[in-house]
Amino acid sequence: MLNKRDLFFYKNLLFVAIVLMIFGCASQQLPHGGPKDVTPPRLVKATPPNMTRHFAAKTVRLDFDEYFKLNNQFTEISMSPVQDKQPEFKIKDKSLVINFKDTLQKNTTYVINFGKAIQDVNEGNTLKNFTYVFSTGPHIDSLSVSGNVTNSLTQQREKDVTVMLFPMDKDSVYFGKKKPTIYATTDTAGNFSLNNLHDGDYTIYALKESAPDRIYDKDDELIAFLKKPIHLYSDTSDIKLSLFQQDPQKFRMVEKKFDQDGKLFMVFNKKLTNPSLKVIYPPTFDNLKIVEFSKTNDTAKLYMKNMDFDSLSVAVLDNGKPIDTVTKEKGRKETFKKDFTFVLSSGANNKLKPYTDLLITSTAPIDNIDESQITLSEDSTSVAFNLVKDTSGTRKFTMKYHWKQDAKYIVDFEPGAFTSIYGQKNIRFVKSFTIDKAENYSTLTLHVTVPDTSKQYIVQFYQDNKNILNSYPISKNGNIVYKNYLTGKYHIRVIYDSNRNGKWDTGNVKKRLYPENIWIDPTEITLRPNWDAEDKLDIPREVVVQ
Template sequence: MPGILLVNPFFEVLMQKYKIKPINYLPIYIKSKTVSYFCIRMNKDKQDIRTRWGIASKIVVIAVIVYSCASIGRPDGGAIDETPPRFIGSNPVADALNNTRTRIVLQFDEYIKLEGINEKVIVSPPQIQRPEIKPSGKRVIVNLLDSLKENTTYLIDFSDAISDNNEGNPLGNFSFSFSTGNVIDTMIVSGTLLDASNLEPIKGMLVGLHANLADSAFTSLPFDRVSRTDSRGCFSIKGIAPGTYHLFGLMDADQNFIFNQKSEAIAFFDSLVVPRFEERWRQDTMWKDSLTIDTIIERKYTHFLPDQLLLRSFTENYSERYLIKSERLTPNKFTLYFAGKSDTLPALKGFSFDENDAFVIEKTLKNDTIHYWLKDSLLYKQDTLKFALTYLYTDTLSNLVPRTDTLALAAKKIIEKNKEPDFKKKKKEKESEEQPEPEAISFLNINAQVASSMDVYGYISLMFDEPLQSYDFSAVHVRQKVDTLWKDIPFDYEQDSVRLRTFRIYCDWEPEKEYKFQTDSLAFIGIYGLHTDKMEKSFRIKSLNDYGAIFFNVAEVITPAFVELLNERDNVLRKTEVIDGKADFPFLASGKYCARLIEDTNGNGIWDIGNYEEQRQPEKVYYYNQLLELKVMFELEQDWNIKTIELDKQKPDELKKQKPNEDKKKRNTQTRNNR
């Protein structure tokens, strides 16, 4: 049966009839049968119950029963509340002068809540002790724990942290200010902060101003005025006094508003920042209806400048240097693992061996992982190697100083063998004497990476299990199938400058041709006397019909420069130098691509970070502003002026990992509509 709505007048009649004070209740939906039952019980109770308290207790019980049987819901109809809270007053008043109070109470016209206080709310000038900020009904209470500075404008920027308690409508860009002096400062500067390496917007990074123009201010003093970037990397510093400033960005790990840790990401603006304003006019349109304009009104407003400042963030090339661990997994090799980079290798001094020419050393570019291959069998047969290791170490003052440790490295396999019980050792020795196994011929393992279907620009990669004592590439053959015969073709090879056990072989491949890669035995001999066995790999080169190409005509580029071809995940696929304004990428598979250009100031072929002490900015990076969809057998020729589009608008949204926050009001509306 259809339900009816039980409302206040119904209960009021019952209360008056039984001479009972009304009680508070919620509107509820109940079925008509339940109402009839309720009325019958009430008539019966009138005859039986003699006191007001008895009747009241019955009504409470019945109300619980009715509520449990009711269909609870919210009445449909009525306008949805989309109005944010309205600021109606404060103590002290907004923009108060000569204020000395550290407790601020903000009053709103409805109950409010605070979201993301630590991420969104910021006080300027910055507070060393974090302020206490909490909601209380229709109020926000702020307690500033730092002492107030004289003749200073204080600004509490809430961003969109304040919203109404029910629907979550945000009060956007709300801030409150007061002054401890006779003047309230109102100047504003704004801009954008990006990651210098990939133009990614950085959220939650501090951006601050220093009136002290000494370079040391950034590393020794807190900011004078401060703000924080939003999800688009945008910032706006408010409440600034007229003057001249330096502008900085800081990912403040220790929350002291000072760049005092080399691990903190930073940004600095090369030029001085001078806040100013100008009067501008804008047009407001008054409409008669949705189609007809009534009046266009010109209104004057104050616009604050500069408003397009650009900061590029980076982390200086610094990390603490120390020895993480040392290990000797096999008798013939040990490895040292370091934190941080070093330009030099550590020095070893053997206690029971001569360290000169004792090793083949493999290292990484940063010298943070170093492999030592022991060349002498008398050396690697020792159970334990003891030596003094001298290396650069970061002390408590963050300086690199020499440090010497004594290491004793036992091979893991020897340790495991020594841990084996004696009876097991004797059993194995007896079994080997009774049934001696024939010696197996051991070869030096070679890992040849040869794709069965190779790209026309591909190469063959050879990797060995141990460093090589010698190699003979006359015993290596690359053969092409011509008709029914296999013909030797010339090739070039190179040894990797870092990974010494890796070689690459290059050929001028012909599309759609068949090839064989072959090695004779004894072509490669390792430092422990093992040699490679014969090997053969067959493969075919892809057709030109499997490829497309992208050609960039680059304008306004400062050479030297190079372009990196990127996939949809912003990963580098290829790199090419810009020559005469051109960057070409032939032989591409179908897919979506983008590109970024790096102005290679020092010509070393890599992107270099900046350094604040040297006042050196990171090398500039530019993005082609859209994804290119390439199909096979197609060529795309793109004109690319790297200066036409502003830097903060160049990187395509599809590549950005830091997505802009969805408009909160729009999100709340969608949530309500889905109820």
């Protein structure tokens, strides 16, 4: 029999065990993580079933395997044929209930296209191109149109592009004005399929938008089309659509502002051919302007030597003809921060490309240069140089010298070496650099064969599609030599220059013009260090799409 002391000991021991058990259990947690949900909601049941004939219901119930939401339902969801009173869509738990508010036509196939509206609640996974189809008669339309969409410039397949089909008799009424009722979105491989179509004649378009509304109404949108209608009396496949950005029909000023340094900065909605600016107010200030246009002629910088004005009116001209007038106000005594410094073409790595001049760019237009205040040192010894103003503007000039591979150079601009148009004198600017090793660069000789000497082609050399390094027009067999290019991987693109104007011309929907064709050589060119490479370019015959 236990005495009181033993009994007290065992009671305490039991208490400790219970406490440890409780806290031990409390500290146990379910494992975190696991694979991320990447699957969209899945239809489990439809009432009435999808593809129902002799449809007579007033309500449709779609049951899914998880909770979902409707994203942009008024933009994404459409019904064909269109009803005067749109159906009502309500979410109940994991189900979507559709209530029809209008009378359905007899012997008609209806397609409800949900686009990208149905998304799961947690991860936003989208059920793309889901349709609910039914017929009020004994027959369901079953014809289809399929194909793919590519980008004209890159020749790459494009995903998430809306492909739209319009009945011929409604094309001019709907396209660019109303959302289509027959559409599909391309998959990751750029493929599309439009199903449950009625026989007849259709026009087809593809549209890529930054803010989707399925209406072609913005300058930056990409569009594709077929000139000839689709005569749909049997399944039609292998439709090829090529996207392009159309040149805006009307000139528009996208942006106009006085920058911190006082220049008037302007952005246009389109590239101009031969742009110029004229100051029309104040009336005597036009001869005080300095203008710079971008290489693509779609932006302009206007510097004024005299800033004593409260507003500036500028006429924009192209080929000498006025196309717009810009007016921008400012305070007459408003001050601007006019930084006056320089950037050298030796770049961030302080290495100048071999066999090139040193390009110097100032942040403000230059009015005067005092070369006696400029020093170029080679290995700590001053050397003579030649300074030449750049013809493209008043902010650029080149320093010419016979550079040596292993030498160290220092450019020194003493205070007052440069005077800006605002009367500013530069503060001291010192920059050191070396000449990059010649073995880091290569030369490529391209032996070009053209398929038709009566036509012109533009051979473009590039590393990425936004950085064309060289464009060379050619109309006969010959060689193109690319000298002094950094080692790396390059590509060749050929434009079929049908109008022989030396540039790529885009298409026009209204005029039913396709963009000029482009062919990209699938062979990647590798330039190795200190290597003179040779390669062949056999340009294939142009495939003309009617």
